[in-house]
Amino acid sequence: MADEPHFLKEQDRKALEVERRSETEATLEPLQLGQRVRAIRLSQNLTLEEASKRTGLARSTLSKIENEQISPTFTAVTKLVHGLGIDIPQLFAQPRSGAKPAGRRDITRSGEGKPHPTPTYEHELLNTSLTQKKMVPFRTRVHTRTFDEFTDWIRHDGEEFLYVLSGSLLFYTEFYEPVELFEGDSAYYDCTMGHALVSTSEVDAEVLWVTA
Structure with missing residues (x-):
């Protein structure tokens, strides 16, 4: 049984490790969820009041999230995703600066x-x-x-x-x-x-x- 996952270790895992080593730490940015929420809201030309109506979250709650004063609950994240019309990955990650789609x-x-x-x-x-x-x-x-x-x-x-x-x-x-x-x-x-x-x-x- 111990040798079953070998098909995962050789080609794909080694290639993945090489790819990870080639990425420098400079390409990694700490998660700043509040800034992401604000950036998405502003990209849609929404005021806090308008975003509040779309998401069902209080204006004060949205403001605290954007200013990193509170961390959103799972329920709040769900409301943000549905209200802003985005997918969850868009909320938690954004393409690296200058990154080009590989088209794979x-x-x-x-x-x-x-x-x-x-x-x-x-x-x-x-x-x-x-x-x-x-x-x-x-x-x-x-x-x-x-x-x-x-x-x-x-x-x-x-x-x-x-x-x-x-x-x-x-x-x-x-x-x-x-x-x-x-x-x-x-x-x-x-x-x-x-x-x-x-x-x-x-x-x-x-x-x-x-x-x-």
């Missing part, structure tokens, strides 16, 4: 991913024609039915997002009690922590994994 794109048609079977999982690697990806997406059918089928924890570098596409499964992690996940459930976790999946539905569960 890759499409994988249904069933046309690169197969990567293992003793416990049947992986389908997606968007494999792109190199130096910052994320590695793959679809997996979980064959295992008991934790005893694993010889060791699966662990590798990075963080991982898991989304259950169909069926149900037990999600085992090294430092937590197993939790059963059902279709539509998701998890985000540090994958240096041991983890493993076991199908609990009549048919093998299918999941979407994205590793960063």
Whole structure:
């Protein structure tokens, strides 16, 4: 089991590390959410009063957020996103100064991913024609039915997002009690922590994994 994530380590992970090293710390800016909110509001030519009406947040609350006097709650962030007509990533990040779009794109048609079977999982690697990806997406059918089928924890570098596409499964992690996940459930976790999946539905569960 310990050698299962090797397909993630060689080509994509090494390329990603090279790319990260090539970026200097000067390109990184601390998150200043208040300034982002103000910049987005002004780009839409909105006064505080107008933004208040659009978002449903009090004018005084918006002012405090913009002046970094308070941190917005999740509910406030949701209202800002909907009221200002933006996506959540736009609120928390902006392109680096002078950054140009790379124009990279890759499409994988249904069933046309690169197969990567293992003793416990049947992986389908997606968007494999792109190199130096910052994320590695793959679809997996979980064959295992008991934790005893694993010889060791699966662990590798990075963080991982898991989304259950169909069926149900037990999600085992090294430092937590197993939790059963059902279709539509998701998890985000540090994958240096041991983890493993076991199908609990009549048919093998299918999941979407994205590793960063």
